[in-house]
Amino acid sequence: ADRDAGRRTAVVCQACHGLDGLSKNPEAPNLAGQVESYLVKALRDYRSEARRNESMNIVAKDLSDADIENVAAYYASIPIEVVPP
Amino acid sequence: ADRDAGRRTAVVCQACHGLDGLSKNPEAPNLAGQVESYLVKALRDYRSEARRNESMNIVAKDLSDADIENVAAYYASIPIEVVPP
Numbered sequence: 001a002d003r004d005a006g007r008r009t010a011v012v013c014q015a016c017h018g019l020d021g022l023s024k025n026p027e028a029p030n031l032a033g034q035v036e037s038y039l040v041k042a043l044r045d046y047r048s049e050a051r052r053n054e055s056m057n058i059v060a061k062d063l064s065d066a067d068i069e070n071v072a073a074y075y076a077s078i079p080i081e082v083v084p085p
Numbered sequence: 086a087d088r089d090a091g092r093r094t095a096v097v098c099q100a101c102h103g104l105d106g107l108s109k110n111p112e113a114p115n116l117a118g119q120v121e122s123y124l125v126k127a128l129r130d131y132r133s134e135a136r137r138n139e140s141m142n143i144v145a146k147d148l149s150d151a152d153i154e155n156v157a158a159y160y161a162s163i164p165i166e167v168v169p170p
């Protein structure tokens with residue numbers, strides 16, 4: 001996957017998810033460092049409407065398979081560190 | 086919400102999501118530091134089967150509203166740091 005292309009695609013995601021992958025809206029999850037295959041599956045399910053969310057079904061409708069793989073790779077690649085409680 | 090109770094509830098989640106909220110399986114997302122309201126919605130949707138996932142529909146079936154709020158608060162409270170790319 002092409003992370004740089006993913007970063008360009010992420011322009012449509014950033015309003016809710018941020019380019020840094022930190023949520024900008026209480027309904028939107030953080031995406032930074034998320035599991036790549038999980039992001040690909042979520043986007044495919046939003047595109048096919050197997051998974052329902054008004055905004056995401058609209059946003060995902062126009063994404064190609066490559067867009068999905070690239071944007072998933074981009075967000076998954078944002079390093080996060082967890083401080084275990 | 087009661088995070089300690091949430092940590093006890095998380096015993097059923099840890100196999101896939103870890104107690105530290107870092108995914109232990111490629112189908113399972115990281116939960117550490119995730120948006121609390123997003124986690125509550127996801128669990129409710131899995132419980133009502135508005136959102137389909139074999140394992141999660143089973144796990145969520147027995148969760149009470151309090152369990153859901155507590156475990157969401159627990160995972161949301163795990164601090165993460167993002168190193169913006």
